[in-house]
Amino acid sequence: MPRTHARTLTLRAAGTAFVVELTEPVPRVLHWGADLGDPAEAAAALALTADAAVLDNALDEPRRFTVWPTERDGWSGTPAQEGHVAGGGAAPGPLLTGSRHEEFPGGGGEIGLTLTDPGTGLDVELTYHLEPSGVLAAGAALTRAAGAGPQPYDLARTTTLLPLPGRATELLDFTGKWSRERQPQRRPLGHGGHVREVRRGKPGLDSPYLLVAGVPGFGFRGGEVWAVHIAWSGDQRYLAERLPEGAGAHAAVLGGGELLRPGEIRLAPGDTYRTPVCHFAWSDAGLDGLADRFHALLRARPGHPRTPRPVVLNSWEAVYFDHDLDRLRRLAERAAEVGAERFVLDDGWFTGRRADTAGLGDWYVDADVWPRGLGPLADHVRSLGMDFGLWFEPEMVNPDSRLARAHPDWILGPARGRGPTSRHQYVLDIAHPDAWAYLLERIDTLVGEYGIAYLKWDHNRELHEAVHGPHDRPAGHAQVDALYRLLDELRARRPGLEIESCASGGGRIDLGILQRTDRVWTSDCNDPVERQAIQRWTGQLLPPELMGTHVGDAESHTTGRVTDAGFRLATSLFGHAGIEQDLTRCTPQELARITAWTALHRELRPLLHSGRQVRADLPDDAALLHGVVAADTRAALYCWARVATSPDAQSGRVPLPGLDPARAYRLRVRTELGLPALHQTAGPAWFEAALAGWVTVPGAVAVRAGLPMPQLNPGQALLIEARAAG
Template sequence: MPRCDGEIVQLRAAGVGVVVDLSGDVPVLLHWGADLGELTASGLAALASTATPAVLNNAPDLPRTLTVWPTEADGWSGTPAHQGHRAGRRTTPRLRLTEAQLDGTSLVMRLTDEVSELHVELHYQLDAAGVLSVRSVLTDRSVGEPYDLAGVSTLLPLPRRAGELLDFTGKWCRERSPQRTPLHYGSHVREVRRGKPGHDSPHLLLAGTPGFDFGSGEVWGVHVAWSGNQRYLAEQLPEGAGAHASVLGGGELLTPGEVRLGAGEVYESPECLFIFSNAGLDGIAERVHTRLRARSTHPANPRPLVLNTWEAVYFDHDLDRLRGLADAAAKVGVERLVLDDGWFGSRRNDTRGLGDWYVSDEMWPQGLGPLVEHVRGLGLEFGLWVEPEMINLDSDLARAHPDWLLGPSVGLGAPSRHQYVLNIAHPDAYRHILGRLVALVEEYRIDYLKWDHNRELHEAVHRDPAGDRPAGRAQTLALYRMLDELKARFPALEIESCAGGGGRVDLGILARTDRVWGSDCNDPVERQQIQRWTTQLIPPELIGAHVGDRHSHTTGRDTDDSFRFATALFGHAGIEADLTRLSTEQLAKFTAWAGLYREFRPLLHGGRVVRADLAGEATLLHGVVGPDSALFCWARLASSVEGQSGRVRFPGLDATADYQVRIRTELGLPTGRQVAAPGWITEAQRDWVRLPGAILTTAGVPLPTLDPQQAMLIEFRRE
């Protein structure tokens, strides 16, 4: 990697540009956004010369700059790049660039601070999808007191026109609910203190031109790829941020005393991903999806149709009943069966047994072998539910090793879902849990682990006679290490991140797992919105989406079969229902849906996710578009005042092409509030209809007025 000290360097990829000035003591990020083209030396110099803002009244006498590592030394009064001290001293860092190296679109900057005696290595990597990843490595170069690191934030500048923010909140069974706000003066800060991203995870923090939507506007976004405590922020000061208006950033949220660096010790920050799009939110999603699909670890095989036993049998683990369920699953086209909670120790309900990862002799006197062999005899893969980071006090493990619990020595707080957290950063606890998982995977040749995490990490401290120490970060790193070891031992093993449903959906966990469970809620009315916004970051093939019973046990709502099927199709599809209790007619619907999933799986799991910009939330139009085909879902969630849709435009199609269009009717036709559907819809229910791309993408076509909780599948083939 050649040195580039003192230069102005330009990183370019996929229509995104990053320009860094390395000529000063601390580098300055001159530009992040749309590609400026290949600038000449004079062009780069011009960009640098125009980066000097005015000197304001009642302000520092030199122009303020926003460096790649902003501190008060630069006149920056916002959140600093790092905070900390040595025994209450050395709190005014003065960093200086010692070396910079550039290799293609990878830039490494090394800085030294003589005040704090820290060495900082800052990595910028612009990938082929135009996503900029930033991470930092801090090394203690002192020989005295330890350095108490209070926080490390990665901050990138935003232009004045980025005046509106979008992030997410939610709760169990209503994850990733969007919320918008203007970017005001001051700090917009989202802190995660749950030990995992949580059901109210910010997910992404996005700033854009006011009114940005799925298909329009410039958008700048950040995602903290970390499965523990996090911090996101957008910050605007009246004096601006150098020549820019504001900053966007994030990092790990450190609790007091959590990171104390001694001589030679290192802190590595989580990776922050910065994404720019001049094509709205769909452009942001496309960049992240492209990045994920390019990974060597991205699932290469078709995502098998899953049956998970939870909502089918709950804790009622009867071998004959489960064999019958497997038989029914195989007949409708299921390719993987996952045995959920209740198979181990004394686990007959959710109050006991967590931590005892031995097959229950009471429920399974011959072990899981008879069920596993039956499942494999049907040609299905076998998966198993586990929750390795959790423990019930009513368990053999808790009674034998109370010191393995993660919590204060003075006494544990209240349980959550009758459980506590197991300190897997404790070396003995780690070895025990890893050993049990290895033994299970080896004995039963397990293909898939559904890895759950059903409570938050409150008072996450190591128990220590000398005084409890914060342990949230150590717990997350131990989890990563355990997942990495399992993957190294069993390269074909797939793992799902399930955290009380969708409580741990981030790119840190997805670097080590093969899908996320989008939500515990299988109600399609809720799922349409949950999946709509989960795909803002995660491509459909990595999001578990299951068909549940007609009556949802999480909402109490009843929904039609066709609506549930259409909703679950747009993800890594599965079933969460007792097929043995269904009629022949109902099983035929599941079989038809399974056939549709296999037919469209290559498109849905490789195409571009698009979402139409519509007025209101009563109707949704979303789809996946490939080079030669597309599949869209027209869904109505609630009633609305308007009786007609008007001309609706289909995003993502080619305006210069012609398309054959038809309505897929295998799941049954939706009901509507109309005497007759638009004429072209009626015709497309019988046969292919030819429509020019210009009409579909620019003029739009009328769509039927569906009843609430109804959906229609529309297929496109390019001529």
């Protein structure tokens, strides 16, 4: 007798489909990936083919991988929910009690599922929201029922999981360290779990960032890929897991959630825990296709920056702690002369802050250094046509500070005594109501008093032994929640205020913090050799306009490497550009080149901050080709860069990705930043012609056949502009 299929719910957007079947007791995901066409026909066929074989020595009915997988389903992998009630209630058995389904006119929609678990007294509200970009946002709210009894439910972990097909057998995620963030690492997905846990109180410099599963050999421009990103600014857990028996009709699972410390979430009757949103995305166009979806998601946010991103001068590597009004006035004047549009005063302006060993937490202007306050500098900056920004690190405190001495109970740490400092800092318990109110008052007052347009919000140390109170209750979740509330309140009070997420450089880059900030500081390292890779992979999630990309001194302050000015300028062009050096010590020739660079950035900014990021798949990691292509493919800017020497003497034909093969394009080399040092006697003919003017090339040749590239010396870069002909 044919089986009667339950009702199916489908969401579709941008070539992606998500299909849920309302089976009982718990629904299951039938499909996540490519749009399969007519939703009714596809859903019926998916439901018909949803059950795998009944295996020997296994459950006597087909295993099903549900939306809230538990052992009741025969799922032996990581469950959706782990916890207990006074040592009991450890076998969740949720039941579907309600559902809703909404499709949006512009594509996408939302599915809501309500589950009730009588054994644990939990109600679970699952939400799947498919954006027009094709990114699926999934999350849950767990509420302890009011009549569930006096004992709290101790929630150990929740994991949001989606199924993967058998062809997704290769994994990509990221690691890193200070000044070398977001370094890719790949491996096969075998049986068992690939788990990345973050226990740093923030995503960290070694953040997994994205966990990508794909077909073998997927690259920037090709291959089918599935990915997850956890939108949470604290401890996290990423997971890809494959069992021999599969996951229902699927082969493996992908997902993640917040990493909770024991006892951190205790749900009394009426209490609710909301999981971080996990953003899932699928693409059949490789990593660039995946990046397209995330960039479209971010650019569609109501709060996404719409005005041109101002060129920034940040004072840190120019003066460090040597704050002197006259010196900073001169620096601001040079910044305005070369075309900067924003001046940011970095660390060193507040009470007792002559080095990084003291003063942190005392958010009052140092009267000894600034007897008239910051007003004279801020007013001077604005008189030069720039807006004024200021550095803060609100979540940290030096033991040598008035704040620490007056309020030791505001500092996180065990009751037995705090462990060693890191960077001479402890962590301020910003979930403490009085500490939270102090920070809000101080920051809001300074923003109002000095007309601050921009906050550089830093977070340098990691959270170890992040507990508070006499019983050492875990504080990581509450810390992130308090941070979000603080940022939200500041933005509500100061609607025009822009905020940068900085955490020892790129240690807190996630879509949770980016709901409340306007850009990230990509890395403390301005060395262009390192930056080429760091920016390349940061762009897997973020569009260029959200990435701070600054040009620094010839000798990098973090690596000591000396690099060519043209290479530094070309590298920092592809983002939210800025300057991180003492312009008062530059020669007239150096200032002229930086002026040319800011003018070039302003010219190309509309393209760079709205187009599609593209990256070429090249066999040689020492050479890089990346760029930005306009949405209508009529314009593009590419960077051809070399970071090291190679065994091969020639690059061969290199395709220019992202252009339309059906168009013809005019190409030229932009020379405003100077010509790179070349490792050749003469360049390819098209290149020599493009140095003098426009060269017309059929799009099919540029995209499919490719162009032989000039041979660059290491540490050199070249800018190639493309415009549609006619």
